Amino acid sequence: MEKLICGVDLGGTKLAAALFKQDGSRIDMVITHDHTDLNPDEIVLRIAALVRELLSENNLNLDDLLGVGVGLAGHILHKEGMIITSSNFKNTIHHFPLVGKLEKELGGVKVFLDNDANAQALGEFKYGAGRDGDYDSLVYMTISTGIGAGLVLNRKMYRGQSGTAGEIGHTIIDIDADSKCTCGNYGCLMALSSGLFFPELYKRKLEKGIFSTLGVTIETAGQVDGHLVNRGFKEGDPVSIAIVEDSADMVGFGIFNIFQLLNPDVVVLGGGLMNFGDSFTNRIREKFCSLTNEMMCEEMGILVSEMGTDAGLLGAAALVLE
Amino acid sequence: MEKLICGVDLGGTKLAAALFKQDGSRIDMVITHDHTDLNPDEIVLRIAALVRELLSENNLNLDDLLGVGVGLAGHILHKEGMIITSSNFKNTIHHFPLVGKLEKELGGVKVFLDNDANAQALGEFKYGAGRDGDYDSLVYMTISTGIGAGLVLNRKMYRGQSGTAGEIGHTIIDIDADSKCTCGNYGCLMALSSGLFFPELYKRKLEKGIFSTLGVTIETAGQVDGHLVNRGFKEGDPVSIAIVEDSADMVGFGIFNIFQLLNPDVVVLGGGLMNFGDSFTNRIREKFCSLTNEMMCEEMGILVSEMGTDAGLLGAAALVLE
Numbered sequence: 137m138e139k140l141i142c143g144v145d146l147g148g149t150k151l152a153a154a155l156f157k158q159d160g161s162r163i164d165m166v167i168t169h170d171h172t173d174l175n176p177d178e179i180v181l182r183i184a185a186l187v188r189e190l191l192s193e194n195n196l197n198l199d200d201l202l203g204v205g206v207g208l209a210g211h212i213l214h215k216e217g218m219i220i221t222s223s224n225f226k227n228t229i230h231h232f233p234l235v236g237k238l239e240k241e242l243g244g245v246k247v248f249l250d251n252d253a254n255a256q257a258l259g260e261f262k263y264g265a266g267r268d269g270d271y272d273s274l275v276y277m278t279i280s281t282g283i284g285a286g287l288v289l290n291r292k293m294y295r296g297q298s299g300t301a302g303e304i305g306h307t308i309i310d311i312d313a314d315s316k317c318t319c320g321n322y323g324c325l326m327a328l329s330s331g332l333f334f335p336e337l338y339k340r341k342l343e344k345g346i347f348s349t350l351g352v353t354i355e356t357a358g359q360v361d362g363h364l365v366n367r368g369f370k371e372g373d374p375v376s377i378a379i380v381e382d383s384a385d386m387v388g389f390g391i392f393n394i395f396q397l398l399n400p401d402v403v404v405l406g407g408g409l410m411n412f413g414d415s416f417t418n419r420i421r422e423k424f425c426s427l428t429n430e431m432m433c434e435e436m437g438i439l440v441s442e443m444g445t446d447a448g449l450l451g452a453a454a455l456v457l458e
Numbered sequence: 459m460e461k462l463i464c465g466v467d468l469g470g471t472k473l474a475a476a477l478f479k480q481d482g483s484r485i486d487m488v489i490t491h492d493h494t495d496l497n498p499d500e501i502v503l504r505i506a507a508l509v510r511e512l513l514s515e516n517n518l519n520l521d522d523l524l525g526v527g528v529g530l531a532g533h534i535l536h537k538e539g540m541i542i543t544s545s546n547f548k549n550t551i552h553h554f555p556l557v558g559k560l561e562k563e564l565g566g567v568k569v570f571l572d573n574d575a576n577a578q579a580l581g582e583f584k585y586g587a588g589r590d591g592d593y594d595s596l597v598y599m600t601i602s603t604g605i606g607a608g609l610v611l612n613r614k615m616y617r618g619q620s621g622t623a624g625e626i627g628h629t630i631i632d633i634d635a636d637s638k639c640t641c642g643n644y645g646c647l648m649a650l651s652s653g654l655f656f657p658e659l660y661k662r663k664l665e666k667g668i669f670s671t672l673g674v675t676i677e678t679a680g681q682v683d684g685h686l687v688n689r690g691f692k693e694g695d696p697v698s699i700a701i702v703e704d705s706a707d708m709v710g711f712g713i714f715n716i717f718q719l720l721n722p723d724v725v726v727l728g729g730g731l732m733n734f735g736d737s738f739t740n741r742i743r744e745k746f747c748s749l750t751n752e753m754m755c756e757e758m759g760i761l762v763s764e765m766g767t768d769a770g771l772l773g774a775a776a777l778v779l780e
Contacts, residue, residue, distance in 0.1 A: 287720075289616050294611050296722065300721045311632045386633075392629075393629040393719075396622075397609075397624065397629055397715075399619050399621070400618060427643055
């Protein structure tokens with residue numbers, strides 16, 4: 137039997153693992169939420185236990201695995217198998233050699249580690265929106281609490297000098313902006329469009345006199361999140377609509393800059409804000425097209441992630457086949 | 459004897475060709491200015507004649523050549539050996555298969571074609587500022603009449619889907635700007651910093667009440683060019699100083715965006731505006747460092763091109779060895 141690949145999605149609230157055939161079809165999956173109080177070494181043991189559990193429940197053993205891929209948010213050194221930082225955990229991880237430790241717990245099965253955006257880019261390239269296109273280059277852009285990207289260039293993951301390539305959210309598109317990003321700079325793409333900044337964006341719209349039909353006031357705007365804006369957007373709240381439209385426009389500028397710098401075959405969009413739906417995606421495409429001429433606009437595809445709930449797991453598993 | 463490589467720099471006013479050893483050392487060079495009235499087919503003949511002339515004057519023949527690389531400004535399809543557009547010529551070139559035609563004229567010697575920024579990026583990577591660094595990724599940025607870049611990623615040229623990767627000059631860094639670029643958009647990096655826009659930038663400074671010690675007025679600002687601004691900058695003209703400082707700051711923003719998206723080992727700066735000198739380069743570095751934290755700022759080198767007058771020729775020749 138062809139060996140299987142295993143993907144592990146190490147999230148802030150969810151720890152999931154799944155077995156896949158090399159063609160991307162899923163054999164089994166397990167999801168837990170009991171890792172958040174564990175320290176890094178305990179998390180390694182927990183992941184190893186999940187992998188062994190998945191195998192034994194399917195009458196398989198470690199020899200049936202080609203390898204295990206682990207994806208998580210944070211600053212990762214892929215080649216070194218090291219987590220530099222990740223804020224996803226109660227016990228914040230710093231310079232933690234996850235790959236070496238997990239390989240030891242799994243009897244030498246090969247383990248691969250990368251940040252979630254890179255893993256998902258690879259997943260989209262092999263199994264998702266990029267699988268049928270015979271593409272040489274794909275940029276996966278996640279639009280969520282923050283904004284990030286993973287780059288597949290010349291048919292290979294491109295990670296940069298220290299593993300931080302793809303930080304499109306911190307590129308500056310408005311040098312005159314007064315919206316300060318978490319990084320300390322002003323006018324970063326994510327400060328103008330991502331979920332983390334919806335409280336501030338909502339407050340600014342209210343200050344401009346736009347009326348909230350959700351009952352949000354300047355005093356309560358701090359509690360606004362993506363879910364509320366999504367509800368407001370769909371129920372016709374003028375503030376939510378304005379925020380979603382602005383966000384789409386800013387993402388359109390970001391994709392235009394990716395297009396100018398990287399001229400990729402395709403940009404694939406994923407992340408929580410894609411739940412805003414087709415009108416969000418269409419407005420992103422319209423903004424992008426308004427910045428290019430018509431020929432160029434048709435030349436580069438802007439697609440929506442096709443991996444759905446499997447994205448994190450299948451992306452992580454794809455690291456094994458890189 | 460190891461075979462030689464030949465580089466051809468097909469400029470708007472200058473047509474040059476040079477023979478190099480594969481280690482980058484130059485054997486001979488010829489420069490002409492008589493091609494500007496020629497049609498594309500005649501230019502092919504002129505290039506072939508220059509190459510044969512270089513060879514015969516050095517008692518060499520076509521068999522001594524490993525290949526010929528041609529670099530020029532414009533939209534080039536490297537793989538297809540095709541010039542899509544180039545505005546460098548009186549008889550504008552459209553969809554011209556230069557490689558096939560020149561190979562025929564040179565008895566089948568392999569010919570390689572790319573835009574000048576890509577060729578120079580490759581040249582810097584192999585022979586210039588990037589040669590000793592054991593770098594995996596290098597971005598060459600040319601700051602001149604316009605602004606462009608060539609990308610060496612994962613130790614390979616990255617050209618994008620249609621050969622237009624590296625158009626950093628048309629990335630938008632100020633979505634609110636009222637400065638319109640040649641591409642029709644507002645707030646492109648090059649519209650805020652490159653030589654082509656010095657007349658407009660000079661005029662705006664005058665309108666703000668900054669006094670020109672060069673005697674330039676709002677009416678004559680249209681004639682300002684890089685040479686005049688360079689003179690003014692060195693002679694203490696307040697308008698020229700303000701323009702050069704603004705330009706450096708904008709380039710710093712551009713490099714910061716490259717850093718966030720590509721996290722390269724090194725950015726190498728070339729092009730005519732580098733003649734502004736060390737204070738220009740230093741201000742670019744300062745702006746970049748002010749946008750990163752100290753560690754990141756030291757992590758990525760910002761170097762000045764080391765290929766000098768050979769840049770175009772050696773870069774083109776490097777295409778042969780890619």
